[in-house]
Amino acid sequence: MKKYIILLLSFSVLLLFNACGSQHYLDSKTVENLVKNEEFTFMAKSAHPSNYDVINVMNSLxxxxxxxxxxxxxxxxxxxxxxxxxxxxxYFGRAYSPSMDRDKESLRFTSKNYKVIKTEGRKNSTVFTVIPSDVSHIRRIIMEIFPNGRAYVSVDANDRQPISYDGNIEQNKN
Incomplete structure (x- = not known):
């Protein structure tokens, strides 16, 4: 009977460590190729606003x-x-100079003239700093991409508070 209890306990500990391990969204070779080619899609799963008014409203729901x-x-x-x-x-937060232009209400834009600065980050991550030249209200976008495909994005704008997003990268759909 003790052998079964020890076996059951060790199996449950093994399952616990497996569940707490890092999640793999893409294999590291695919992520490395996407980062090297600088062609990928970041899919946001959650937004992290920095404005406490928004956070207080969210907490009151x-x-x-x-x-x-x-x-x-x-x-x-x-x-x-x-x-x-x-x-x-x-976008969830405070805009300092609101615009009547619907293209500037959220972070929805298209840029054809932008500069990408790629550096090495912590924990084998790659940090992309994207600076769009033809979008007036966006200062820069910072993307940190990890080898398992997870990504963290921070957007700094000229006319609003910063916001960050958490998600993963994937291949572009043609």
């Missing part, structure tokens, strides 16, 4: 948690191609 993140539906992200950057990210 009946079914909300006290976390500072908003889970997003599928389809929000950034597509990077050789000569085009398309962003379809939502």
């Amino acid at each position: 009946p079914t909300s948690s006290s976390s500072r993140m908003l889970n997003l539906d599928y389809g929000y992200g950034i597509v990077i191609k050789k000569n085009e950057l398309v962003s379809t990210l939502p």
